[in-house]
Amino acid sequence: MDLAYSQEEREFRAGLREWLGKVLPELPPRPSPDDWPGRRAYDLGWQRRLYDAGYAGLHWPVDAGGRGATPTQHLIFLEETERAGAPYVGANFVGLLHAGPTIAAEGTAEQRARWLPPVLRGEEVWCQGFSEPGAGSDLAALRTRAVRDGDAYVVTGSKIWTSHAEVADWCELLVRTDPAAPRHRGISWLAMPMDAPGVTVRPLRTLAGTAEFAEVFLDEVRVPVTHRVGAENDGWRVTMVTLSFERGTAFVGEVVACRRTLGELARAARANGRWDDPVLRRRLGRLYGEFGALWRLTQWNVSEAQGSGGVPGTGGSVFKLAYSHARQELYEAAAEVLGAGALSLEEQWTRERLSSLSYTIAAGTSQIQRNIVAERILGLPKGR
Numbered sequence: 001m002d003l004a005y006s007q008e009e010r011e012f013r014a015g016l017r018e019w020l021g022k023v024l025p026e027l028p029p030r031p032s033p034d035d036w037p038g039r040r041a042y043d044l045g046w047q048r049r050l051y052d053a054g055y056a057g058l059h060w061p062v063d064a065g066g067r068g069a070t071p072t073q074h075l076i077f078l079e080e081t082e083r084a085g086a087p088y089v090g091a092n093f094v095g096l097l098h099a100g101p102t103i104a105a106e107g108t109a110e111q112r113a114r115w116l117p118p119v120l121r122g123e124e125v126w127c128q129g130f131s132e133p134g135a136g137s138d139l140a141a142l143r144t145r146a147v148r149d150g151d152a153y154v155v156t157g158s159k160i161w162t163s164h165a166e167v168a169d170w171c172e173l174l175v176r177t178d179p180a181a182p183r184h185r186g187i188s189w190l191a192m193p194m195d196a197p198g199v200t201v202r203p204l205r206t207l208a209g210t211a212e213f214a215e216v217f218l219d220e221v222r223v224p225v226t227h228r229v230g231a232e233n234d235g236w237r238v239t240m241v242t243l244s245f246e247r248g249t250a251f252v253g254e255v256v257a258c259r260r261t262l263g264e265l266a267r268a269a270r271a272n273g274r275w276d277d278p279v280l281r282r283r284l285g286r287l288y289g290e291f292g293a294l295w296r297l298t299q300w301n302v303s304e305a306q307g308s309g310g311v312p313g314t315g316g317s318v319f320k321l322a323y324s325h326a327r328q329e330l331y332e333a334a335a336e337v338l339g340a341g342a343l344s345l346e347e348q349w350t351r352e353r354l355s356s357l358s359y360t361i362a363a364g365t366s367q368i369q370r371n372i373v374a375e376r377i378l379g380l381p382k383g384r
Helices: 007-026 038-054 069-084 089-106 109-121 235-248 252-272 278-307 315-338 348-361 366-377
Strands: 128-129 145-149 153-159 171-175 185-193 199-204 213-224
Touching: 007 038, 007 069, 007 145, 038 089, 038 109, 069 252, 089 109, 089 128, 089 171, 089 185, 089 235, 145 171, 145 185, 153 171, 153 185, 171 235, 185 235, 213 366, 252 278, 252 315, 278 315, 315 348
Parallel strands: 128 171
Antiparallel strands: 145 153, 153 213, 171 185, 199 213
């Protein structure tokens, strides 16, 4: 991995900084955290600006509608947008970072042409229908059924923790198409329209007070067979592609945000006298080292993904495991630096602290990540 910047990359950074300097002052005010229709409109508007400027799907393959940027250009984009305080993907999270890359890697030409351009243009939002009440991180235990009926699947079951379901147009949905097959077989990956008859969405309110997740109930929902990505009963393999994106590259922008947050905490500690505590200084210093190492691991994972045709490897589980716990400790340190006076639900610090608790669960629990690292990277035998 070459960490030096070429002349082309320096010019890319300069052009991006100039564009951000012009466009960010023109953005409307950010909506309230619990106004998801408003947040959808805001996030789609930002995505459209990216598209018009040639920055949408920057690292996607050119034949998928992206710019085919190098891993280094992708990381420069993440660094510069975060440092400038630009909007993150928000409601576009699943479409841009999970479903879209999966369809780009596994979809047919017709599927890519139908679903990828609206994601890049900021016209459609996706949600993720993987977890179920009785099968959280154990996706192989899912029970939502899809029965073939002519040119459609009839889907019955339920999903939980469905990200952005209340504002989504499409759902990347895992279903069991062969109940007699072994657990990891007989699963298929479908693209389901959220306005189909039989789909019921019930938002779930998080500890931080927002409703970014939902329960989704499916009552004989008809999904065309042409909406299946990959072969029938090959959904587990396709899902591993999705999860490799979710765990490998989907959080890279947040690492940059955490490094910025850490700098803000250090400045706050110097201002309020907490910097005189050597234990706190050591804690912040160790976090600085951890997030620096995570950024290097991010660079390695993105480079590996580029070398493998755009699909991240199992190293993403190492990153996701380490990042989840580092983020939690970062916001524990924030409470120590800022004190009780700053810890109300009206404060962004508090919302981020509460949100950080979910990261050891989202995208596969830390226990699942440890199993993946042990079995697939270290080659240890499966636990009994």
